[in-house]
Amino acid sequence: MKFFTEYLELINKEIENNKFSSEPTELYEPLNYMLANAGKRIRPVMTLMACDLFGGDKKLAIRPALALEYFHNFTLIHDDVMDEAPLRRGKETVHKRYDLNTAILSGDALLIKSYQFFEQLPAELYKTCTSFFSKTAIEVCEGQQYDINFETQEEVSFDEYYKMIEYKTGVLGACAFKIGAVISKASEENTELIYQYGLNLAKAFQIMDDYLDVFGSQENFGKKVAGDIYENKKTILYLLALEKGSKEDIDELKYWYSNKTRSIDKIFAVERIFKRLAVDEIALELVAKYNTISFEYLEKIEVEKEKKQPFYDLSNYLLNRVQ
């Protein structure tokens, strides 16, 4: 995706230019470490994509785009503490490399810094963007809390699952699109449409993520396969299996999910249940369904059709990670 690479170059350059150089270094060095270990940086790309879609000024959108990337990295630093994760993108997590207190305090500073990256906007735009950013940030915290709750919650409904993935990962990407639209003075209708496109794309993406964790090959997916099963995560596959299974299936599934064993038998057994109930296929149908819904929103946006091509490319890129 050429357009993606071009945006990414802009973003990488801007992040490099904004490396934290203030004192005390104990606070800022961990942030440079975290940001140097770049992920896909997809959220700032989304902001710039929306900016171009609506004919906005990328110079004005680039720092807010960074704000979204900083915020995302803040959540990762704190989430890694909460999950006691030793690794992030193949490198030590901040709390492992430094310590718990550094992860907490540097994370806090990064959250505040993300607000500062909206300050070049004129007052009205600044207020619209940061207010929506705050609303989204609160939802991300709530999503993380729902995810934590699910660990000990006996029954999780589909509604609760969808709300959790929407809040924990969906709203931030959708917010990234929306902020690009707002800065470009898109109409309210178009702004809402791109937001809904983002939400539904994220929903499809997250369901795909659940699917790939079990059924993706490690090579293509780049994550520890079936980590969700090891950790008894209440993924869409698990919820579908509970819905579709016989009493025996459910008893077997709940037996395996009743403890955190590293046994490979557990993985194979749970995979067999999922296959038997064809929840892998249903999951892929759900991916297709939310992808279609996202396209419906995209189609309604009132701009020239050609300008939307990058969005179709992005969807394909995000949702066809193995096929």
Next chain:
Amino acid sequence: MKFFTEYLELINKEIENNKFSSEPTELYEPLNYMLANAGKRIRPVMTLMACDLFGGDKKLAIRPALALEYFHNFTLIHDDVMDEAPLRRGKETVHKRYDLNTAILSGDALLIKSYQFFEQLPAELYKTCTSFFSKTAIEVCEGQQYDINFETQEEVSFDEYYKMIEYKTGVLGACAFKIGAVISKASEENTELIYQYGLNLAKAFQIMDDYLDVFGSQENFGKKVAGDIYENKKTILYLLALEKGSKEDIDELKYWYSNKTRSIDKIFAVERIFKRLAVDEIALELVAKYNTISFEYLEKIEVEKEKKQPFYDLSNYLLNRVQ
């Protein structure tokens, strides 16, 4: 202080009216717990005081005043984790009552909520206030980091000490005054003067805090006496003793500060050194000095003299906690 009680009633009522009632309760209930265990709530009072000084609209200032209290409580929740503190104002800290993850995530949410409490301001005011709030919030993080650094830092200069106390505690109070002034459309000069009044008052307050920790009576001060000595804190008394002491004094002081013993002998020995070098008196002189400086800024503010009386009363209240 009648005026103080009146402001506090307004603030308490507003905090009560804004109790967090959203889902998930696991995220918000700890925040209500933290806020119910009220401290002096002095920062929101400061905002309302500045608002009245400059003839502003308290209805407009009350929610930003709450933002400062929420932000302060966010820092306490995370600081208590970093300090492994079991108690806060005589009650269990959030991470003790709930757990580490709750303290991190609920704290994050409270920081974001504090930004939302500026949203009733019109765009220009909102931008001015939240930009200054972000700058201050970053300084508070930096101050906390300096404080952490001091624990392992062999030599701490007076400049470093002053910067640490200014950032860790001074700027937030000064920011509370400034935001009250900005919302009331005070002139730039007056806004800067009240900010400087706040900074110097806080400096005097913090030096008094160091003094009282060792030389205040537990009854009046309400804190564990000499906790700073137990914890080898590099307070103003310690720095002054290093400056004034003979080689023997310094060796003795460094001997006692080389380990974290709960021995009462340590307290008495260090107190004797402090007394012998009269650093208690020097500390009180410094309190008086910064108090005087703060009054000089206060005097220069261009409003009727009578309106400044609450500020003199506040200074007396904060700086004469035992005499």
